Amino acid sequence: MQQGAIHKILIANRGEIAIRIVRACKDLHIANVAIYTKPDAECLHVKVADEAYCVGDEPLKGYLDPAKIIETAKQCGADAIHPGYGFLSENYDFAKAVEDAGLILIGPKSDIILKMGNKNIARSLMKENGIPVVPGTEPLNKESMDTIKTLARRIGYPVILKSSGGGGGRGIREVWSEDELEENFESCKREAKAFFNNDEVFMEKLIEKPRHIEFQILGDNYGNIIHLCERDCSIQRRHQKVIEIAPCPTISEDLRKRMGVAAVAAAKAVGYTNAGTIEFLLDDYNNFYFMEMNTRIQVEHGITEEVTGVDLIGRQIRIASGEILDIEQSEVKARGVAIEARITAENAWKDFAPSPGTITGYFPALGPGVRVDTHIYQDYEIPPFYDSMLAKLMVKDSSYDLAVSKLERALDEFKIEGVTTTLPFLHAISKRRHFRKGFFDTSYLEERLEDILENTADEASEVVAAIAAAKLRGE
Known part of the structure; x- marks a missing residue:
C-alpha cells in the first residue's frame, strides 16, 4: 500500500457490503466512515465503522443523494468514496460528481461507467474489438x-x-x-x-438455457489487466442470482482459457481500471457471448477471494491509491471450489414475498471452510425498505462434490428465527441430484421451482409454526 495515498474512506452504502469495506479499510490501516439514515441508526455497519454520520431522516433518500454524500465526505475529511454495489455504484452522475469534487472514487473512472453502463454502447465496443456478442x-x-x-x-x-x-x-x-x-x-x-x-x-x-459465466477483472491505472477466474451464476430466479460457484464445475480448461482471454480483451478495449466483471452466456455447444460488464464489485466477490486468495476489496483500495497491480495472469490459480448461497428474508412458498420483522434468534453455520458475510444479529429489525438479502453463506473445499456436501451441511446448520427466510429452499437445492453433479443452466430453478417448493413444504411449515409460536409468546 502506498503510504499516504488514501487517508480516509467514506462508504456510500449500508449492510454487509459496508461492513466488508470497513474490514478491508482496517486491514490496510485506513480510517473509515459509515453513513446511515435515521431508521438505520442501529445497523451493524454504523457500529463497526470508525465514524458514522446521519445523511437523512428517510430510509432511502440519503443513500441516493450524491450532493449529501460528497458534502459529508468533505466535512469528515475523507479523500475517497467507496460505493460498494447497488445504490450509486454504477451511476455516472455520481462518479463524475465525486471526481469533480476532487475526491477519489474507488472504482472505474466516470467515462468508463458511462460507456459500459449503456448496454448498446458496450455491445458496439465489444463487436469492434472482436468479442462475440449475441x-x-x-x-x-x-x-x-x-x-x-x-x-x-x-x-x-x-x-x-x-x-x-x-x-x-x-x-x-x-x-x-x-x-x-x-x-x-x-x-x-x-x-x-x-x-x-x-x-x-x-x-x-434469446440464447435458450445458457450457463451464466462471469469473469472477475482487476485493472490498475497503468494498463495492467488480469482476470481472477470465473464464477458460474446459472442458479437464478427471474434473472436474480441465488447460488454462485467459483470456478465453474463443468467447463474445460481450454474453454476457460479462451473465455478468460476474451474477458481481459473486453476490459482492455475500454481501458478498464479497478474491479469489474465481464459476463458471458455459454450455450450447449460451448459458444460464448458477451452479455454485459458490471463496473463495480459484485455481491458474489467473496467466493473468488476464497479460491484465489486475493482480497478484492483491499485490491480496489490499493489500485485507487495508485498502486501497480503486482499479480501476473500466469500466477492466478483457482485452488479448490467455493460456493455462495444468498440467504434472503423472503417466503419462497408465497412467491418469494419479502418477510421483514425482528430476528429473535441467529445461529450462523460454522466450521472449516465456511464463511458468512452479513449485517444481521439477534434482535435486529429487518426493515422493509431495502433488498431482502440477510447473509451470504460461502463454503470452500477441494472439489465441487465436497463443496456441495459442505454447503448442504452448513445450510442445515444455519438458523435464523423470527422471520421466514430462504434457508429451507436453498437447502433443498443443495440436495438435488442435478445440482450436485453440476448439470444446470439458467432455466434450472424456473423449471423445477414447484417441485423444490413441494419437497420443502414440511420444513417450511415447521419454520412458520415456530415463528407464530414465538409471536404468541411475545418474543
Whole structure:
C-alpha cells in the first residue's frame, strides 16, 4: 500500500457490503466512515465503522443523494468514496460528481461507467474489438412496431428485450412469439424508465438455457489487466442470482482459457481500471457471448477471494491509491471450489414475498471452510425498505462434490428465527441430484421451482409454526 495515498474512506452504502469495506479499510490501516439514515441508526455497519454520520431522516433518500454524500465526505475529511454495489455504484452522475469534487472514487473512472453502463454502447465496443456478442439490434424506441416485428422475425424467436441502462435483472422481457411482442416491449420500457430513468430498449436473440459465466477483472491505472477466474451464476430466479460457484464445475480448461482471454480483451478495449466483471452466456455447444460488464464489485466477490486468495476489496483500495497491480495472469490459480448461497428474508412458498420483522434468534453455520458475510444479529429489525438479502453463506473445499456436501451441511446448520427466510429452499437445492453433479443452466430453478417448493413444504411449515409460536409468546 502506498503510504499516504488514501487517508480516509467514506462508504456510500449500508449492510454487509459496508461492513466488508470497513474490514478491508482496517486491514490496510485506513480510517473509515459509515453513513446511515435515521431508521438505520442501529445497523451493524454504523457500529463497526470508525465514524458514522446521519445523511437523512428517510430510509432511502440519503443513500441516493450524491450532493449529501460528497458534502459529508468533505466535512469528515475523507479523500475517497467507496460505493460498494447497488445504490450509486454504477451511476455516472455520481462518479463524475465525486471526481469533480476532487475526491477519489474507488472504482472505474466516470467515462468508463458511462460507456459500459449503456448496454448498446458496450455491445458496439465489444463487436469492434472482436468479442462475440449475441445477435441483436440497436435501440428500438424510434422504430415502429411493424419494424420491430420484422427485426424480431429476422433474428428468430424467442427474443429478449433489454433496457440499455438495465441491471440486476430489471428491464428484461423474454418474448416467445409475435403475439407477445408489443405488450412486452411497452412493459420493458416502463420498467426501464422507472428503475434507470432511461427507457431505451433493444432486442437480442434469446440464447435458450445458457450457463451464466462471469469473469472477475482487476485493472490498475497503468494498463495492467488480469482476470481472477470465473464464477458460474446459472442458479437464478427471474434473472436474480441465488447460488454462485467459483470456478465453474463443468467447463474445460481450454474453454476457460479462451473465455478468460476474451474477458481481459473486453476490459482492455475500454481501458478498464479497478474491479469489474465481464459476463458471458455459454450455450450447449460451448459458444460464448458477451452479455454485459458490471463496473463495480459484485455481491458474489467473496467466493473468488476464497479460491484465489486475493482480497478484492483491499485490491480496489490499493489500485485507487495508485498502486501497480503486482499479480501476473500466469500466477492466478483457482485452488479448490467455493460456493455462495444468498440467504434472503423472503417466503419462497408465497412467491418469494419479502418477510421483514425482528430476528429473535441467529445461529450462523460454522466450521472449516465456511464463511458468512452479513449485517444481521439477534434482535435486529429487518426493515422493509431495502433488498431482502440477510447473509451470504460461502463454503470452500477441494472439489465441487465436497463443496456441495459442505454447503448442504452448513445450510442445515444455519438458523435464523423470527422471520421466514430462504434457508429451507436453498437447502433443498443443495440436495438435488442435478445440482450436485453440476448439470444446470439458467432455466434450472424456473423449471423445477414447484417441485423444490413441494419437497420443502414440511420444513417450511415447521419454520412458520415456530415463528407464530414465538409471536404468541411475545418474543
